[in-house]
Amino acid sequence: MRVCLGYVALALPLPSASKTLTYTNYEKLGSNALPKLNDIILNNFHNLKEILKYNYANNVHFYRLSHHLIPLATHPSVHFDYIKNYQNYWQEIGLFFKKYNIRTDTHPDQFCVLNSPNKEVLNNSIRILEYNKNIFNAMEIEGKVILHVGGLFNDKEKAIQRFIKNFQKLDKTLQEMILLENDDKVFNIKDVLKICETLKIPMVLDYHHYKCNNEGEDIKDYLPRIIKTWNNSGLMPKMHFSSPKSIYAKRSHSDYINAGDFIVFLELLKNFTDEIYIMLECKAKDDALFRLVRELKYKTNYKFINETTFVV
DNA sequence: CGTGGTCAAGCGGTA
DNA sequence: TACCGCTTGACCACG
Numbered sequence: 001m002r003v004c005l006g007y008v009a010l011a012l013p014l015p016s017a018s019k020t021l022t023y024t025n026y027e028k029l030g031s032n033a034l035p036k037l038n039d040i041i042l043n044n045f046h047n048l049k050e051i052l053k054y055n056y057a058n059n060v061h062f063y064r065l066s067h068h069l070i071p072l073a074t075h076p077s078v079h080f081d082y083i084k085n086y087q088n089y090w091q092e093i094g095l096f097f098k099k100y101n102i103r104t105d106t107h108p109d110q111f112c113v114l115n116s117p118n119k120e121v122l123n124n125s126i127r128i129l130e131y132n133k134n135i136f137n138a139m140e141i142e143g144k145v146i147l148h149v150g151g152l153f154n155d156k157e158k159a160i161q162r163f164i165k166n167f168q169k170l171d172k173t174l175q176e177m178i179l180l181e182n183d184d185k186v187f188n189i190k191d192v193l194k195i196c197e198t199l200k201i202p203m204v205l206d207y208h209h210y211k212c213n214n215e216g217e218d219i220k221d222y223l224p225r226i227i228k229t230w231n232n233s234g235l236m237p238k239m240h241f242s243s244p245k246s247i248y249a250k251r252s253h254s255d256y257i258n259a260g261d262f263i264v265f266l267e268l269l270k271n272f273t274d275e276i277y278i279m280l281e282c283k284a285k286d287d288a289l290f291r292l293v294r295e296l297k298y299k300t301n302y303k304f305i306n307e308t309t310f311v312v
Numbered sequence: 313c314g315t316g317g318t319c320a321a322g323c324g325g326t327a
Numbered sequence: 328t329a330c331c332g333c334t335t336g337a338c339c340a341c342g
Contacts (some may be wrong), residue, residue, distance in 0.1 A: 022320075025317050040337095150322090184333090
């Protein structure tokens with residue numbers, strides 16, 4: 001099995017590409033607000049380019065874009081054309097992704113709730129999805145958006161049906177962009193798998209969330225079906241992996257990956273797929289990735305193709 | 313100079 | 328019932 005590792009949003013040695021501006025501060029600035037916003041955006045673009053160069057130099061070909069690249073892009077009261085105003089920057093970033101062969105996706109924060117019974121929340125969620133579509137289009141890359149099912153609203157079956165109904169009403173271009181991930185509290189792998197099979201969309205298994213939220217099901221019984229959801233997507237399957245902070249704070253993410261647990265997972269996974277992209281979700285970001293690789297090189301005889309890709 | 317509260321938005325869970 | 332985490336950082340008031 002060929003494994004390709006990736007990390008999320010920040011490269012520790014470099015400045016952040018997701019500096020933000022809150023609406024309150026934006027309003028306080030008066031006529032200086034848009035120039036300030038513009039400064040922050042240009043800075044984020046610059047820092048993102050540096051992160052992509054850093055990724056390429058370190059053989060990282062899987063990287064999640066922070067969706068805070070453009071602050072206030074989806075705010076109802078802030079009007080600016082975040083695509084046209086920065087067309088050259090989008091093109092340039094897109095070229096970096098293509099030239100460096102870096103697979104990417106985004107993961108909107110908690111306000112994107114596609115199964116909300118509240119119309120305003122739903123509309124806002126769609127606006128967030130459109131933002132993602134717009135930036136992928138501007139960069140001319142095939143990015144995907146990873147979503148959770150959303151809220152429980154006291155009735156899981158109804159909540160699932162509402163997700164399905166709202167998904168089916170989305171524009172086809174938005175539908176094609178969405179991947180669905182199991183969460184750590186409500187929608188477990190069985191729930192998400194059922195939705196993914198119904199809607200024919202790929203499922204992103206989050207192993208850490210599975211550990212937090214399950215009904216005693218054995219992951220190996222579900223891996224074949226999870227992998228199968230990727231069959232007609234034209235994409236290599238991807239999963240998320242992280243380690244719990246402690247046995248007490250089980251849901252929190254640890255700074256680093258527990259290499260032993262990771263090896264056990266890979267040894268199981270290799271029975272079900274020939275290729276996997278694994279996004280590591282750790283506080284220590286790229287550092288966690290490189291540290292894990294050093295440990296794998298020492299503890300296993302995996303054959304390394306480059307710094308972040310190897311064969312199990 | 314360092315710390316803690318606040319910021320557009322939603323949920324479920326815990327004390 | 329009120330806060331916490333999810334993710335993640337700026338900026339302000341305060342000590």
